[in-house]
Amino acid sequence: MKTIIRKNYLNTLSVLKDKNLIKVATGVRRCGKSTLMMQFQDLLRAENPNVSVLAINMDMPEFRILAEKNWKEIYDYIIQHIKKNETNYVFIDEVQNVPEFEKLLEGLYVHPNIDLYVTGSNAFLLSSELATLLTGRAYEINVLPFSFADYLEFTEKTANPDRAFAEYVRTGGFPEAVRLSQAGNNFANEYLQTVFKNIYENDISKRHTIYAEESYQEVVDFLIDSVGSNVSAGNIAKVLSANKKKIDNKTVSKYINTLVEAYLFYKVNRYDIKGKQHLATQEKYYLVDLGFRNALLGKELVSDAGHLLENVIYLELKRRNHQIWIGKTDNLEVDFVVRNNEGYTQYIQVSQTVQNAITLARELAPFDKIPDHNEKILITMDYESGTHNGIKQINAIDWLLNP
Template sequence: MKQILKTIIKDFHLKPLPPFKPRHLAVPLDLDKIITIIGPRRAGKTWYLFQLMASLQKLDIKREQILYLNFEDERLDLDTGYDQILDAYLELYPDQKLDELYIFFDEIQEIPDWEKYVRRLYDTISRKIFLTGSNAKMLSKEIASSLRGRSLSFEIMPLSFSEFLSFKRIDSKDTDSTKNRAKIQNSFEEYLTWGGYPELVDMETRYKANILQEYFNVMLYRDLMDRYEIRDASILKYLIKRLIGSFTKEFSINKLYNDLKSRGIRIGKDSIYRLMDRIFSVYMVTYVEKYDPAVVKREMSNKKIYLYDNGIASAIRYAFSEDRGKFLENIIFTGIRSTTEAVFFLKNGYECDFAVFPETDKPILIQVTQTLSQDNLSREINGLEKAGKKIKNSRRLLIAGEVSVPSDSLPKWVEVKTAYEWLLECNGNNPGLTPGKNL
């Protein structure tokens, strides 16, 4: 096994880093913390490690100072112990100072008791450790409990719209020229339908649904059924598809329980809650709580369901032309979620799609509509106005796919933006990814 490790390590050092397209996430290289990068499968975690390594090389860090292993490599069999990793490295580079070694472990959850090994490396060898893991096996709660304050965790999501344009080699800042603006608008239609998974950017459209369905199957079978040893795939599939079918809508577990009962499916409410928690853990679907100053009331109320990426809905079941408004609302949610988790909805005789509470700015109330016209203007304005009375000193924003009302017909207290304009503004100020959470 040691010889295989030496071959893998040396081969990596002799080959140039594979070409990659830079992401906007800013991860510190010298913080003396275990850096963990988590997020959906296929969102680009491995390629981001290569981006970090390229940054180190620009700082004159030699390739030999970088130890990289991908634990999904089928050649690796570490049953005899993990110390052989460093043994193999030191046989190749006996003069290397280990406290100057940068350790990159990809998909480390593939090895048992990885957290004990990483803690020992951090405490005794090097504090320059970078980890990635599949979202199903390396969740924030697990990192917090196993690494015990030694780590700083970052999320990497599918591409933000500005990153999507960058991957397509389109200047996101040039919205003035007719030609480039048309490119941005056309790309927005693609992004709205198929989402931002990096692999799909240059993929022919006819293959996109199949690839996204494969992502779905990996999350279903590997991240959920294998991890949690769930035997009944039919109930799990039913729950997931009900959640996806409810995206941008309120969701009631009581109603779901009664529906299952009426179909003759015997499952307790506690089991449904447990399965839901596991589904929410794998970065496929998530929820937003109804805003209330009382935490208990928020937790007891119905939730609104959203997807981390629009492509999943397109691939699984949705006819896009019939659901454009839902796709638009969901993509605005992904833009919000990329900058903060403090997002809620309001409903109390009126509706406001999002109430956002940034850490360093005043609250933002957001209403989303496919078309802003004279027909729906008063309804959308009314929701924002009443929400503004509940949440004082808030910025109030209308985001629309299309705007067909003159600006002088709008109250001065409301801002109106098209969806793609707002996404570019949002991604520009907060580059499409959460800034990281110290766990």
Template sequence: MEMNMLTREEIIEVLAPYNLWGGREWKAVMREKYISSIEKRLPHGAVALIGTRRSGKTTLARLFLMRSVEAGNSPDATLYVNLEDPRFSPYLKPELLEEIFSAYRTYVYSGRDPIVVLDEVQNVPGWERWVRKVLDLGEARVIVTGSTSSLLRSELSTLLTGRVLPIEVFSLSFEEFLAFRGFSGDIKSILGKKRRVEALLREYLEFGGFPQVVLTEDESLRGELLRELFEGVVLRDIAYRHGFRDARTVKIVAELALSRFSSLVSVSRLRNELAGIVGRKVSPNFVDAVLDAMDEAYLSFRVPVLSPKVKDAMRYPKKLYAIDTGIANIVGIRFTENVGRLAENAVARHLRQRFGEVYYYRGKREVDFIVKEGTEVTRAIQVSWDIDESWDREVEGLVEAAKTFGLMEGTIITGWKSCEEKIGGIAVKCIPLWRFLLSLDTNPQPSRPHRP
């Protein structure tokens, strides 16, 4: 095979500083649920860690390699490949993966069953063909990471159907955030520190859960990190990857959309606002394509209406949420004016992580979230930071939705209030946001593949 751009010796020189066998050590707070999830799935095929940049995919993959060494495997039996290293960038094709693996097998490890991590694998067109070959021949166990949900569609739905088990990686949940801040244990043990937890909740709503941001003490620097993250996703994972020519206009669409987080987002309204800003006509198809790309890059996600009528699903716009409240804040209005919407966004992200698909309900009143598990509706949820000001409206919608979907209860997520009342035959429960975010099991779930 002709590979005159990098020799195998040069490949090892690139790889060594990243790897345990090259003397690299990795230190990070353990996210045990994800590590356990990888450990459980890897014997049954390759594992794909998919999520937005800086959510912790790379760290998780590295920690898993360290865990395997701690369990008795040789450091030489692990290989981490950073496919965003600029020395690889001119040669990103499946042949490069084969040369990297051959160089590793020649100079580092020729034994059985190595673990190979391909970080940001979407940078290599046709990567799935090489992974399929390795799996078919039993040459290695493979973990891939990617910052685009397209890995859940065409790549995994063709050559790798049933061979790769995807896990979506999110920024820190509130439970993980507390662990990063030194809190652990169940809700009973946390109750004695309730005021401190409530203060940390406000911090979590304002700055979000990206690990690097959480571990940064300087608030102004946190803002800079979030801004840099936002712009990096827009430029690299949206504008460049999808071939949009005008990155500035793409960024404006993203900012306009995210400034409306926790709200219905209309493509036609966004198009009109964008046209006023850029001073020219804008195609609604362009705006819609950018919104799709934002979802694919895990910058945002949208929630559709749940209705048995197809025309309702097509007529009503989707609600848009940021993948992390820190991202919502960096492009939105100030935190003190925004806390109710941030609380709703935090609930949306929590439900999205736990259940995958989430909806809203629109009847006489709107209900923020309807959860389906399989074909069955299991939860109806409202979010109201100050429930005393909106009790009648929230309850009316919740009771209507519960009766529509045959539920016996509905939940209102509040700033601080707890309550339980029977209204119209429906049990209405109020749960403070901090408690709700700690109450639902958020073990990493196998992602539900999007339809191609």
């Protein structure tokens, strides 16, 4: 299997090249951020063989000594190793591991000969603390594991995309998990369990005090099992307490925030379509990679297939840089209200199948309550496509592979 060129992310980096911004690639650990940056470095060298590139990865032996240094010593090291009177492209992997890293970034940002690129695996560090210091100076590129199109290219399983999609939902899109799955799903599962443990130890427990690890894991399992469903901290606390796992709303809310900060889950808020206002209750959470579901819960695909498909569609919408909300219209729900980069709005419903007339009517009903004429799409795994009173029905695999 080959290395996949992450074209969309590389295109974004190319557009931002030499712009007066810190390019910040964020995302869950092991999703491919470092590989992306190496691919971009290769692109820079292909354009100009004499380009000055300085890439620092604290995990590499030649840079391990820097991991013990303070931010000023690392800054001095970088300044000593760049060329004068030309643009130097400086890359720093997992920058949040540098003590007082924001001072390092600010110093490098104002240097006239540096175009700065960094990666990080913690949303709080890179969106809250950085935002205060570097408002308007940083551009965040959120990197996700492989899309289904990436998965097909990586595995070369293009002959039977339906079967490949089932395997993708089971294995997920972490590059190494996909590679290991070729030797057996147990290898991929063990790898993903290790990834989760690594995220917990490095991005969560080091920063937050987790008093009851068992209760924390119960919250993780609950959220994984509830992708695509409306949840609240109060509801989770009530369910866990009923199962003899005593925990309060505040603790559940704190635990969920740590999972979002580590990019394990993405929170999606609700939007009142008729009232045109954002709502603060009954949000949904989508898992960054469905491989975790199989690895941590051991759930079969047939269990909740519709919500798993919804999770896949959400992640693809995010890859396409759309703004995404859960839609509310009267007492009905639209799975996704989407606004693209050009400002156009779409309404999307996701269902595993609508071959049953009752199911079809249920999925179309929220569209009938929407007063405007923005595009309305029904995405299913059914082979049938067409329209229902102007509402497009599209096969999910066709939609995923033909943006």
